[in-house]
Amino acid sequence: MKKRILIVEDAPYMREMLVEMLEQEKGSYEVVGFAVNGKEAVEKYKELKPDLVTMDLVMEVMDGIQAIEEIKKYDQNALILVVSALGTPEYRDAAMRAGADGYLWKPFTVKNLTDVLTELLESQEK
């Protein structure tokens, strides 16, 4: 069964790249929607109930950290992978405290992404 994924990312070319990368994995993932800021992400999450959210941190209107908190408030079991260029421990810790389940530091390759996703989904199933 395909994992339904919500992509939260303000840069269009990054959204496109993430879709491209996920499609490479021969039908393991299905991108069910996009959000360009945190507020939209929360709304989309409630609407779509995805299996996993990729979350950028730096966005307008509502940033990623706040969005993670909101989503986690709504759904304790939501699975959120932060995908951000902010890679220093301060940001990582802030995201983790907010409730993120994984952290992928930009830039990354296809392999980096799929490895993290596999690991995250497996750990959740356990």
Place this chain on the structure above:
Amino acid sequence: MEKLTVKGLLVLSFAGACALLAFYLGVFTGETRVYPHLFYIPVILAGVWYRKKAIYVALFLSGVYILVTHYSLTYLSVDVFERSTILIVVAYIIGLVSEKRAQVEAEIVRERDKFQKILSTISEIIFLIDRDFKVLELSKPQLRADIEMEDVIPAPYRRMPSSQFIKKKDVIGKKCYKWFWGKEKICSDCPVPSVFENGEGTRKVGSFVLADGTMMYLDVEYIPVFDEKGNVVQVIGDIRDITERKRMEEQLKSAEEQLRETKDYLDEIIKSSADAIVVVDMEGNVRSWNKGAEAYMGYTADEVIGIPNRKFFADPEEADRIMELVLREGELKNYRTIVLRKDKEPVHISMSAALLRDKNGVSIGTVRVSRDITKEVELEQKIKEERDKLNLIFESMPDGVYIVSMDYNVEFMNKVLIDEFGDRVGGICYEVFHGREEPCPLCKNTEVMNGKTVRWEWHSRRKNKTYDLIEAPLRNINGMLSKLTIFRDISDRKRMEEELRETCKRLAELDKMKLDFLSVAYHEMRSPLAPIIGYASLLEPKLSDKERRYICNIEKCARDLEEMINRMLELARIDGRKVELTFEELSIPEVVQKVAKKLKPAAEAKNQIISLLIPELTIQADEQKLLAIFTNLISNAIRYTPEGGGIGIMVEERGEDIRGCVADTGPGIPAEHLPKIFERFYMADTSMTRKSGGFGLGLSIVKEYVRLHGGRVWATSEPGKGSKFFFTLPKRQISKSKRGE
């Protein structure tokens, strides 16, 4: 009108009787010759008692006689008138004589009263006794106005007469021993019999104890009274109260006694005094020379008595000057001069002198007390020199210097202060410097007087100046503590410090802003790398071999750029103190193996041989940082070592530290560059950059990580042969908290 006295009645009744008799005899018998003789009785009585008034009695009786005779049986004869005349003449004569006598008697009484008055007025008591010790006269019965009978202590002491019970009449005619001492017999020590016998006056002093315990002394002088034949008939006693005199005498005696003792004492002092005590007469010759003088002058008394004192002064004129001063002032105090010892050594002395006078007040010489003060003078000289030196220092100091006593008296102020406040030495410090009426609230006198040195800063709001004050206890030569204060106007320094602090604060803010900016900037720089690498990785499988190589190069360059950005970011975080260490027990071989494994491909690509010499050691360190240290050093070695070169990695234990060394066989680093290679963006040779790449940040990160662990990093190099990079890390961290704070 005189009162009718007994005498008057007697005269009148006699006269009346005579008149009646004359009438009776004349009328009834005619007898006129016999009875007139009776008329003399009242006339004589009146003459004696009433002096000239007797004439009236005589006239009355004569009248009666003539009338009776005329009217009687007989006839009036010449006899009758003759007898009457005789009667009147007799009365007149008796009146005259009697008058005279009365005058004399009145004179005597007056004289006597005068004498009595004198006797009772003088303080002495005069009494008169006869051979039978009968008191004939007593000037007054009381000895002293303030002494009553009760004041005298009774037997066994003698009793004193008291005015209360002794009246003059009780005494006059009594035996003196009876009234005076209450005895029945003459006193055994009575001097009166001898006065009667020898006809010579004598005196005797007697004493009594009064009730208040004091003594009373009486001096009695016995004076013989002679009759015309030269026999002693009476003795006059003259009692004088000499208590006061006696008391004075005794005081005088005890004063004399004391004086004599004092004199003996003084003589003793003079003899044994360590000070020289010398007496010089008016001619300037030595008259007395004590042991003290012998001791420090070297001359014995025998050698100098009679010799002019000029001889002893270094400047003989001094002798005249001293004499002149003493004569003018009467004395001389602590006069300093120099005398010559017998061996001609000069001695500094302090001399006090006084004029000596005989009992008539005539100057007879001078007495001089001198002390050897050579040591004091030398010390004073030394102190003065030191003080002058100090003063010179204080004068030329730009700082204010003053000394105040425990009770706030200004004892010294240097030129700086005198220029500002005027010379106010002797004033009260808080008045002089602060215009206050009581000690300043911040005054440190108490602390300083307790021996503390206090350094503090004081800001004068009045002058808007800040002073740096050092206040220290200062022990004066007399042992008293004073407070030495040195203060410096540090207003400019203070202002500069304040400015500097402000600047620092601003710089720190700027630095933080810069770091925050850099942090954001580095993240922003990373963002475009994400699609570059991401898309490259998407393209890779779809391309031909050649194209794949191209895209790999793009990806690799992007990765290098990322690495560079990461390092800059890390350094910015270290500068912003955002890097924290997490210490854990690490096995060094494991850490090194991890790094070696990661870098193996790069070394193999250049055919380099990496040799490891790593003993089984553990260390308390942050794993990520330790990995970074090794990674940076080893990748640097790989980068700079040419194809086929060797790289050595060694770790050893050095006391409490672990020392690591990474050696390459690269071109080496010139000695002058060695100290700088750990600085950021520094490279030994720009030409190397192109050959080897890199941006000189790796070593900076190594240095910072080592420093955060509390270690040290350095390098040695032999140009042409290679370089060695060393670092030390403590095996154990003292505290688990972050370093570098």
